[in-house]
Amino acid sequence: MSSRQAVLFASLTSVALLAQAAPQPDWAKLEAETMQHYQSVLRLDTRNPPGNEHIIAEYVKQVLEKEGIPAQIVGSDPKRSNVVARLKGSGRKRPLLIMGHSDVVTVDEAKWKFPPFSATRDGGYVYGRGTVDDKDNLTASLMTMLLLKRLNVALDRDVIFLSESGEEGTTGVGIGYMVKDQFPLIDAEYCLAEGGGVVRIGGEVKYATVQTLEKIPRGIELVSHGISGHGSIPLKSNAIVHLAGAVAKIGDWRPEIRFNETTGTYFRKLAAISPPDVAKYYRDVLSTDPTLRKAADDWLFENEPRHSSMLRTSVSPNIFTGGYRSNVIPSEAKATLDVRALPDEDPAKLLAQVKQVVNDPAVDVRFTGQNERPAGRDARLDNEVYRALEAAATRVYSATTLPTMSTGATDMAQLRAKGVQCFGIGSATDFEDPPKGFGAHSDQERLLESELHRFVRFNYDVVSDLARAK
Template identity: 25%
Template sequence: MGKIALTLALTTALSMGGMAVPIAHAAPADGEPAFRALYKEMVETDSSFDTGDCTAVTNKVAERMKAAGFPAENLHLFVPEGHPKAGALVAVYPGRDPKAKAILMLGHIDVVNARRADWTRDPFTMIEEDGYFYGRGTSDMKAQSAIWADNMIRFNQEKYKPLRTIKMALTCGEEGLYLNGAKWLTDNQRDLIDAEFALNEGGAGELDASGKPVAQTLQAAQKVVMNFAVEATNPGGHSSVPRPDNAIYSLARALDRLGQFDFPVQFIDANKGYFTRMAKVVGGETGAAMTAIVANPNDAAANAILNKSPMYHSMLRTTCVATMLSAGHAANALPQRATATVNCRVMPGVSTDEVLATLTKVVNDPEVKVTSQRAYRPSNPAPVTPKILGTAEEVSASIWPGVPVVPHMATGATDAVSLNAAGIPTYGISGLFRDTDGNGVHGLNERIRVKSVMDGRVFLYQLVKAYADQKN
């Protein structure tokens, strides 16, 4: 990566592009007005790839923390060389026991692009309306990232003395366009962010259609992204003289076999915990099928019921699907080459070689070649232990009595992929309850309930303290 641009003297970051950064000092009591101002400024500072700047966000957050009394020497701003808009912020709040491993609060501050012409409201103006905060990043994930910074401010103002050191890393690049800051920190500042475990996005509260909380998920695993090329080649020739072997037909037959294939059910702590606990929440035929599949992963009847849901189907196994095609070189010529990209979402711990061998077996054609294009290094999922899950359950029950905390495996990926691979088990939990329609995340008119943010702020403040005071 070359030299690191590191700024510890935060007074040099008082402005971005010549514009003064407004500072809001912490308010009395629990500081909600200051939190709202911090959250609003983060949302209104565009950090999308096309039109924004993550470094502007991290500088402003650092300035607010410093103005609220957080020690400047414990604030570390990084700008990776060659990526001036991909800044990251790491904050450290020392614990009482230097031998006790830290806990890390991880959050990304980049957002998906948003066009004003497409939105009902300006995506980079945070508007409170009808019980919701509207704006790009209000849900994914500047609410939680703002809560992390707010936690650090509150701990310092309270003169809280945790057993363990508490760390915070706000990074860029989770959405896939900027340099990935979480991986950059693991590669370049591993000791600074080292922790026994990290808390991240990925888990969320689930509301029913009436807005009632029904479950809170704790994401303990994520699938790994792997891409493969499936390619058929042929000498080709003139299209007026077709030959029995044809690269397009060979590829089509191979993809049809792949489309009819299901990887076997595979359980790890995260998805086993999910189906075990959600069986009682869901109930009925589906709930019974969840219980049955946990008892016997080879239960064909239960598998058939659960496979009606694309989400359940994906949570139970590795999945591979064709996503792009390329074939032929002229309308009047037999194809010499036909290629498909197959995107796989792989269960944690499964190697690229294992998936490649399975795909080759399913394709079952020596004329069709399967090769690996992209793969993350395999890493074990974060273990679902009583120390992690039990503590989350206790804190959650004090705020949402009777709402279960359910382990979960994401079918997509977050920055936990980088931290897990670096040996820092990472769990997604937020206490931010979301609507059944997904709240416009990555889409139009993104929003989150005001009550969800304020309740989540209480939850994450208490949860981090509970973890920080745990003994080994």
Template identity: 25%
Template structure:
């Protein structure tokens, strides 16, 4: 066994232990996983801090001190996972079993694998007694899957300045796609915003039950029709334009003069329908009804109708624009709306030291592959760091030979979540390379 194999096996062993610690959220119970990480840091002589936020819940911070002051490099991940029904899985979701060259279990893609890779990176730097330019800080949090109240949001109240102007490696990217025989690794540099809305019909008493007034039902049917037909186009983010241009160039096509829909359709055929839908969602804000309750019994004179909707906003879309769009949707229907949550999207841009370090690392460990930026259509803890001027890059790389983009995406929160053992080695080596390139001033240290 060579050194690379040893590193892969150690990272794999840590991931297996993390998978075996059931942190299904709710209820979470992430503190056990945080203590496991703290125990490893303590054994290696690396300073750490456990931050307990509720009974059985908490975050862990592990710090490699740098030689210069300034914003740190933060390696962020979360320890909680969504639920899993064991009877639906080929291998038990919390057993950490290895079969067919893969480690099976909840969290192997979202996102305990990133925790293990980041922790292994910290250990390798510490063991070689390398001193980075500035602090490198691993932060593994609780509660990301349920709103982060006991995780990052709580941590920001006590450690918020740690994130000020920091570069952050987080989840959301690192999945490979193949375009015209070429491999591209997606690096998340931004996220769409999240808006949640409740619609309510203005209840009107019906004077005669024998002549029912179904205005509420008709109004919501029309609202559904308007939502389905809604076209919420806006200015396409520069990052999305860059993604389209780079992928089209790989096919010998120029984006100049090609209509947006034509470009998307072309890449849908070249990559996959799923990827085509994802790119389409990167070019516009979207709204989808998520729940609808309403009606009345035969003897009731008043019907009650409510619905909720999920809106994903392009970076730069304001709350005022959302309100204007919702007013137009509800006009003339007797339906009121209430905005429950409205969080702006962000775009860190495909530039800067950390992005260049990620590109350099892929050039070393995935010969011929390129890194391309994208705006995620989902959300993660990165959304809470916008006010701290953090630059968040989602990158947890897996081997292109072992997992397609479609497989990776469908396993997030899905059945039979797994990662190849070789991908743990590849991901750790690539992340370690990127951190060294960034943290040691662009030097490469074999």
């Protein structure tokens, strides 16, 4: 090839790459706008209960429509509303749904250093309920819609935005309602929502996680029955004693380890990027040698309980009630177990296992039917969304991407049950923060300002990569 031909080839290649690349905004100039929207939604008190998500719905609708994006408020309860907006594409590909939930968990205001709905900026952080669950995701999705419209990005698929209510325990007004009564508004090939994130250790990014699967919440009640009587005459049939024994057995029980594609890949990749002394346990827990596996399982249970929970269906006794006077032996006592089941767990077999562990005819074991979500299939790791997420994590964070299974529940479960391929993402947070009380649902929930801005860029990069015309 002559030098002239080489120059021409390079020029044509550059033009082709520019044609394929999505328009990029001036990220530094967007920081003030991003922070304004973030603080605005944080300052709107949407603790659930009662929710009152309509105040965010109205704010988001106004912001979208000011940019020329039609937005629709929908819901079964006017105070618990959702917002849907759509940027139209050519229709060559099926839509992409991006969503965040607008409600947050309740707060004990006396325990907060800063008022929980003040969105106080201090030391490079923003403090407030919802900073990492899930108003960062909501803000990033909102900014992505604004940027796609503002930069006039040509799309091969529709991009649908959903601000949903009720994720924190009242899904009937949010994703449950949307799937049951308004599914055509959000029907999509792919969905991006909460559930993943970027892990920082010692202030440095170590890896990114993408949630491709989640455990299924189920409630189980243990109800013990005995004979009531005077507290001065202890009885063998004391319902509290029977219940305490049952709860102790559950506390000592660890269901069997079972891997799926997501968790197997996660631990293999985590071992490859971890220090040798810790990587050993991630490798050994995958071993077929029962001695190595048990030793690794014991270490994870003691030192990294979240990783232990990813290995199995987990059962945690969280509520214990019984009695009404100190001098009266109660005839009944009740404990509630928080079960997070592997997606392929058979409910009937699980209940039978719990009964076998309890092994006490004085204790009834039954499902509560509360806060249940449907089981769904893993999101595939060999598709365009996962590849786009990996590429964006490399560009924005210089990070390796690991697929992960959430131990907690998200509203992607209902969408997965409808056949939507769902992927959970999130901001970069410090691994050390949750034990110190700075994580999601904590009394000092917070997010680094710099990581909010990085996450907005990451979100935009992924969505534009997947949706823009090429």
